[in-house]
Amino acid sequence: ETAAFPYTTQKPTPGMMAYENIQFQLIDTPPISRQYADPALLDLLRRTDIVMVMVDLLADPIGQYEEIMGILHDYRIYSPQCRLPENLPKRPFIRKVLVVVNKMDRMEDQESLEIFRELSGIEQPCLGLSAKTGMKVPRLSEILFSLAEIVRVYTKRPGKEADLTTPFILSAGSTLEELAARIHNEFASKLKYARIWGRGVRDGQMVQKNYVMQDGNITEFFI
Ligand SMILES: Nc1nc2c(ncn2[C@@H]2O[C@H](COP(=O)(O)OP(=O)(O)OP(=O)(O)O)[C@@H](O)[C@H]2O)c(=O)[nH]1
Ligand SMILES: [Mg+2]
Structure with missing residues (x-):
């Protein structure tokens, strides 16, 4: 379900994504932000194979990326690329993270994606795509397959x-x-x-x- 206004997705909703002769289970989740991060949702993220962080190219993608990674870290979820803090109170949850930058509808958006990559200093795998035009959407299942190892x-x-x-x-x-x-x-x-x-x-x-x-x-x- 999609809508132009926020909070459309209210509970984790499973769906499937095909890759050749297999399927990945994707779970669409409600948004998380500093205002509202549901602990039950973070607990779900701790138990997934791959955490896909969706950011919106048109709405401060660097801010969104940093906010989400910060919340994940608060719940001790770290990507394999992250350096772990030395004084962690309990064991970390090392989870693969794929950052997907959405709304790359136009050719020019490629440049904005490069700027995002540079300025965010992102170390996790990152894919720019457009859910609207379908640009690079097929690449998503290929990347999931390689990340799944x-x-x-x-x-x-x-x-x-x-x-x-x-x-x-x-x-x-x-x-x-x-x-x-x-x-x-x-x-x-x-x-x-x-x-x-x-x-x-x-x-x-x-x-x-x-x-x-x-x-x-x-x-x-x-x-
Ligand atoms: N231009 C553009 N708009 C998009 C694209 N993908 C989604 N949208 C629009 O973005 C809006 C939000 O889409 P949702 O799928 O509801 O986004 P969401 O992050 O799941 O939102 P919540 O479930 O409310 O948290 C809708 O108006 C979509 O049509 C895209 O690739 N390009
Ligand atoms: Mg949604």
């Missing part, structure tokens, strides 16, 4: 085709053994080797349990 892998039976519509999602760096364990605990202990197709391997290359799965790999298990 996940790989999509597929399994097949010998002599059969893999089902490429329903990948297993693993965190980047996961091994063949971890994929096997995801399918069945017992499977991981019985696993002898696998054949792999896709990025970084010869077609049907034999690999061991410690092989690090790559995005798009197709796997045939041998037990």
Whole structure:
């Protein structure tokens, strides 16, 4: 739901964003500001994978960015790029932050975005887009995919085709053994080797349990 007046979004509202054959769950939230930052909402942010900070290019984006980051810091939510204060009373919540600068409707706005980047000294990943014209909106799902640090892998039976519509999602760096364990605990202990197709391997290359799965790999298990 959108409207020209503020406080349209009153409670966290989930939605999905497609990226190739997977979907990200996005949660649209009410705004936060120095006047009103709902502690329950900040608690939700502490538990998300990626915090997307939306700022409006046409309404003091640097002020908005600094205000939001300040509130996140008050709740001990820090992006991996931030230097942590030395005297934190409790453990910090390190959360990836993506800053999205919206309302880049015109070509000239590119320059304003550069000024925003320079003057804010922003260290987090930052994407300028226009929800209105759709400019750079497809880039958003690509950036979310790379920030998520996940790989999509597929399994097949010998002599059969893999089902490429329903990948297993693993965190980047996961091994063949971890994929096997995801399918069945017992499977991981019985696993002898696998054949792999896709990025970084010869077609049907034999690999061991410690092989690090790559995005798009197709796997045939041998037990
Ligand atoms: N020019 C322009 N206007 C936009 C763009 N995206 C959103 N808007 C307008 O900005 C206004 C606010 O949009 P919302 O989606 O309600 O913004 P919000 O931040 O969710 O606002 P609240 O839910 O009220 O906190 C609406 O009038 C939108 O039409 C854009 O890319 N360019
Ligand atoms: Mg809203």
